[in-house]
Amino acid sequence: MATLLPGTKLRPHMKATKCTALAKLQVQAGHTTFTCATTREVVGMVKAGLGQDLLLANETVDASRLREMALLQDAALITVAIDSDETLHAASTAGIRNVLIDVNVGLPRCGISPDGAGQLADRARNLGINVRGVMGYEGHLMMVTDKQEKIAKVEQCMALLRQAANDVGGEIISAGGTGTYDFHHSTGVTEIQAGSYSLMDTQYAQLHLPFKQAAFVVGTVISSNPQWAVVDVGLKSLGMDHGNPSIDGHAVWFCSDEHTTFSPNDGPTPQVGTRIRVTPAHIDPTVAQHECAWVVENDEVVDRWEIDLRGW
Amino acid sequence: MATLLPGTKLRPHMKATKCTALAKLQVQAGHTTFTCATTREVVGMVKAGLGQDLLLANETVDASRLREMALLQDAALITVAIDSDETLHAASTAGIRNVLIDVNVGLPRCGISPDGAGQLADRARNLGINVRGVMGYEGHLMMVTDKQEKIAKVEQCMALLRQAANDVGGEIISAGGTGTYDFHHSTGVTEIQAGSYSLMDTQYAQLHLPFKQAAFVVGTVISSNPQWAVVDVGLKSLGMDHGNPSIDGHAVWFCSDEHTTFSPNDGPTPQVGTRIRVTPAHIDPTVAQHECAWVVENDEVVDRWEIDLRGW
Numbered sequence: 001m002a003t004l005l006p007g008t009k010l011r012p013h014m015k016a017t018k019c020t021a022l023a024k025l026q027v028q029a030g031h032t033t034f035t036c037a038t039t040r041e042v043v044g045m046v047k048a049g050l051g052q053d054l055l056l057a058n059e060t061v062d063a064s065r066l067r068e069m070a071l072l073q074d075a076a077l078i079t080v081a082i083d084s085d086e087t088l089h090a091a092s093t094a095g096i097r098n099v100l101i102d103v104n105v106g107l108p109r110c111g112i113s114p115d116g117a118g119q120l121a122d123r124a125r126n127l128g129i130n131v132r133g134v135m136g137y138e139g140h141l142m143m144v145t146d147k148q149e150k151i152a153k154v155e156q157c158m159a160l161l162r163q164a165a166n167d168v169g170g171e172i173i174s175a176g177g178t179g180t181y182d183f184h185h186s187t188g189v190t191e192i193q194a195g196s197y198s199l200m201d202t203q204y205a206q207l208h209l210p211f212k213q214a215a216f217v218v219g220t221v222i223s224s225n226p227q228w229a230v231v232d233v234g235l236k237s238l239g240m241d242h243g244n245p246s247i248d249g250h251a252v253w254f255c256s257d258e259h260t261t262f263s264p265n266d267g268p269t270p271q272v273g274t275r276i277r278v279t280p281a282h283i284d285p286t287v288a289q290h291e292c293a294w295v296v297e298n299d300e301v302v303d304r305w306e307i308d309l310r311g312w
Numbered sequence: 313m314a315t316l317l318p319g320t321k322l323r324p325h326m327k328a329t330k331c332t333a334l335a336k337l338q339v340q341a342g343h344t345t346f347t348c349a350t351t352r353e354v355v356g357m358v359k360a361g362l363g364q365d366l367l368l369a370n371e372t373v374d375a376s377r378l379r380e381m382a383l384l385q386d387a388a389l390i391t392v393a394i395d396s397d398e399t400l401h402a403a404s405t406a407g408i409r410n411v412l413i414d415v416n417v418g419l420p421r422c423g424i425s426p427d428g429a430g431q432l433a434d435r436a437r438n439l440g441i442n443v444r445g446v447m448g449y450e451g452h453l454m455m456v457t458d459k460q461e462k463i464a465k466v467e468q469c470m471a472l473l474r475q476a477a478n479d480v481g482g483e484i485i486s487a488g489g490t491g492t493y494d495f496h497h498s499t500g501v502t503e504i505q506a507g508s509y510s511l512m513d514t515q516y517a518q519l520h521l522p523f524k525q526a527a528f529v530v531g532t533v534i535s536s537n538p539q540w541a542v543v544d545v546g547l548k549s550l551g552m553d554h555g556n557p558s559i560d561g562h563a564v565w566f567c568s569d570e571h572t573t574f575s576p577n578d579g580p581t582p583q584v585g586t587r588i589r590v591t592p593a594h595i596d597p598t599v600a601q602h603e604c605a606w607v608v609e610n611d612e613v614v615d616r617w618e619i620d621l622r623g624w
Contacts, residue, residue, distance in 0.1 A: 015569055037570045058570060059534040060544070061585050083535055086584035108565065108573050110535040110542050139568070222371040223395055223422040230422050232372070235597040237624075240553040241567065253420065255553065256451070257327055257596045258349045258370060261420050272398035273373050284569045285547040289601060291623055311603055312549075 001197050001211065002029035005181065011035045011055060011174060013195025014309055016284045019293065020048035021305035022198065035174075035193045036309075039065040042078060044309040051076025055100065055174065057135055057193060059087045059110050066094030073097055079132055083112040088120065092127045099129055100172060103164040105136035105157040114160045118167025133172030136161040137193070142179025145207065154180055158187035178204055178211075201283035203242045215287065216277040217245070218294075219260075221270050229269040231276040234258040238278070239285030246279045313509050313523070314341035317493060323347045323367060323486060325507025326621055328596045331605065332360035333617035334510065347486075347505045348621075351377040354390060356621040363388025367412065367486065369447055369505060371399045371422050378406030385409055391444055395424040400432065404439045411441055412484060415476040417448035417469035426472045430479025445484030448473040449505070454491025457519065466492055470499035490516055490523075513595035515554045527599065528589040529557070530606075531572075533582050541581040543588040546570040550590070551597030558591045 001010060012026045015037035023034060023045065033053040036042045039062070042054050051072065059081055060066060069078050073095075081102040082088045091099055101121050104111030112120055121131045138157040144150040158175065165173045165188070176184055176192035178200075184192060196204055199215040219233035231247075234257050238245050244252045245260065253261040260278060263269060270276065280286035287293070288310045295303035313322060324338045327349035335346060335357065345365040348354045351374070354366050363384065370393055372378060381390050385407075393414040394400045403411055413433050416423030424432055433443045450469040456462040470487065477485045477500070488496055488504035490512075496504060508516055511527040531545035543559075546569050550557050556564045557572065565573040572590060575581060582588065592598035599605070600622045607615035 058544075059542075059584075061532060061534060084584055087534070108540050109568060109571055113537070220373060222373060222399070225425070228420050230371075232370075235551060235553050235594070236600040236622075239547060240551070240597075241547050256421060259421055272371075272396055282547070285552075288548040310548075 001181070001194070002031065005192055006030055008033050009191060011191045011193050012198070013037070013057070013177075013193050014041045014045065016195030016287065017198060018287055018307050018309035019305050020044060020050060020308055021303075023048070023050050026198070033191070035195070038309075038312060039069055040312055041309045042069050043072065046072045046076040046078075048308075051078070053077045054079070055135070056080045057102070057137070057174070059083055059102065061086055061090040063090060063094055066090055066096060070095040070097075081110070081135060082120065082124065083110050085120070085123065088124055088127070088129075092124075092129060097130055098132055099124055100132055100170075100174065101134045101164065101168050103134050103136040103161055105138050105160045105175070107137060107139040109137075109139070111136060114164040117164035121168040121170075131168060131170050133170030133174070133190075134161060134165045134168050135172070135174035135193070136164070137175060137177065138180060139177065142177055143203070143207070150180070150183055154183040155187060158184070158189060162188045178209065179207060196283050199283045199287070201242070201286070202246050202279055202281045204283075213279055215283060215293065216279055217286065219276050219278060221272050221274040221276060224269050224272050226269060228253060228261050228263045230259050230261050231278065232258060233260050233276070233278045237286070237289055238280050239282035239289070241285065242281035245281055247276060248279070313493070313506070314343065317504055318342055320345050321503060323503045323505050324510070325349070325369070325489070325505050326353045326357065328507030328599065329510060330599055330619050330621035331617050332356060332362060332620055333615075335360070335362050338510070345503065347507070350621075350624060351381055352624060353621045354381050355384065358384045358388040358390075360620075363390070365389045366391070367447070368392045369414070369449070369486070371395055371414065373398055373402040375402060375406055378402055378408060382407040393422070393447060394432065394436065395422050397432070397435065400436055400439070400441075404436075404441060409442055410444055411436055412444055412447045412482075412486065413476065413480050415446050415448040415473055417450050417472045417487070418453075419449060419451040421449075421451065423448060426476040429476035433480040433482075443480060443482050445482030445486070445502075446473060446477045446480050447484070447486035447505070448476070449489065450487060450492060451489065454489055455515070455519070462492070462495055466495040467499060470496070470501060474500045490521065491519060508595050511595045511599070513554070513598070514558050514591055514593045525591055527595060527605065528591055529598065531588050531590060533584050533586040533588060536581050536584050538581060540565060540573050540575045542571050542573050543590065544570060545572050545588070545590045549598070549601055550592050551594035551601070553597065554593035557593055559588060560591070
């Protein structure tokens with residue numbers, strides 16, 4: 001990714017990995033700006049010395065959390081997304097110095113209508129806040145598989161974002177994700193917010209991107225018979241909103257709270273004690289359920305990374 | 313529940329709540345025996361002074377975890393489920409003194425075939441281990457809604473468990489869950505392993521049990537327009553394997569990592585800053601994602617409970 005989108009062309013999203021140890025590898029790869037989804041991610045990144053340019057790409061009206069971030073602004077550049085007068089005033093009251101205008105480009109979630117973006121920026125500047133530009137997330141297009149359709153739809157969304165950027169001013173036009181990182185060559189976007197690319201999951205694997213699945217939940221077979229085996233990896237260790245996880249060479253039958261029942265595509269079922277690699281369907285809510293990640297190189301554990309940005 | 317299944321008729325399952333503060337209320341209600349799904353739950357319960365009679369209703373071959381539990385046996389009565397020679401030998405090597413034979417009664421998960429239960433018990437006793445009886449979880453029947461069908465199917469499963477109990481000996485025949493707690497009047501079962509009853513969720517609510525939903529994820533509306541609103545409760549705070557959560561009086565559109573998009577059934581969308589109660593579809597993997605629970609009485613926060621048994 002650092003080759004395709006070097007330096008600040010990519011603003012890696014911490015919501016996917018929640019791990020400052022991994023972020024430090026992204027810094028080594030040349031990225032210096034980061035995206036966050038929660039205030040805890042922002043504060044944790046600053047404390048880890050990674051506060052050079054942090055965007056909270058999410059709205060909040062929690063005064064104490066906004067103040068906690070505002071107090072860090074002498075040590076870090078913190079920019080907060082706003083999409084309403086309520087979020088503007090919360091940021092202003094807390095002393096937040098920099099904002100981006102979050103624009104709705106088609107995904108029914110956060111973001112002001114493109115028509116209102118310029119006026120919200122004006123009101124922010126009237127309160128003495130620096131408006132660095134706009135962001136707009138075309139999240140509803142991540143899994144579109146037809147290339148021409150995806151090019152056309154991303155362009156439609158980004159036309160709305162460019163219109164808003166024109167009204168808002170500032171230097172940042174931030175958009176995109178792992179599913180569209182390669183569809184912004186001529187959209188006018190200045191940076192891509194992708195996070196899942198670094199670890200990937202079975203859903204994004206369907207898009208045949210040039211990134212490999214790198215995170216697995218490793219468990220142990222605790223029960224086995226000629227028909228099926230049970231590994232001690234279950235719902236509490238997997239993000240399940242994209243469906244069941246996968247096990248290479250095996251069929252997953254179902255997941256329970258603490259178990260996954262599965263059978264081999266051919267050959268005998270694995271014996272009790274066998275270690276099994278379970279591949280999550282959705283990486284973000286999977287990582288968020290783990291206290292740490294074990295880094296494996298050539299089948300040896302070489303490091304332990306804390307998932308230190310999880311929780312709220 | 314304490315009225316319906318007083319004292320040791322119920323062995324409350326800690327996997328649903330993972331909270332020793334809640335377990336202490338169950339002790340006040342007369343229950344003294346508990347079920348656990350993980351070694352961390354067992355160890356945490358002992359440390360909280362709740363180790364009078366703990367069943368690890370799950371298999372493990374992790375020697376260090378088994379030893380950690382074995383070292384607590386002078387302070388606590390700990391019983392571990394086994395369903396194979398591998399799990400028996402792991403328990404024996406670690407010095408575990410008490411086991412139950414876990415019997416497969418129809419759910420394709422853990423448990424030895426009923427025919428093999430007696431011989432596994434013999435081999436355990438030959439190793440000097442006390443076999444307290446059998447357990448068998450009819451988990452595949454929890455959501456059967458037709459009463460006569462459920463009675464018949466539970467009886468079929470429990471006939472298998474009684475057969476195994478007859479061969480195994482011991483005083484415990486442990487089975488059941490929140491979906492079948494009331495279907496064991498004549499099955500010969502000595503105790504029910506139910507956990508979800510204390511907090512409930514939208515799936516179990518479909519069974520019209522005499523238990524109320526008591527756990528909600530409370531969030532704040534962070535974005536709103538005439539068509540929809542967005543609350544800051546998402547995939548990372550909800551167990552999603554039973555589908556989307558519910559919001560009273562509203563339609564849930566979809567959940568993202570940190571958001572739920574929804575609209576009111578009638579009337580205006582709630583304003584930014586409004587607090588919203590999101591009801592999870594599946595309580596166990598929801599609770600497991602939270603560091604603490606806030607206890608509310610008459611709309612006031614009266615206590616904070618740590619979810620102290622989560623993780624691995």
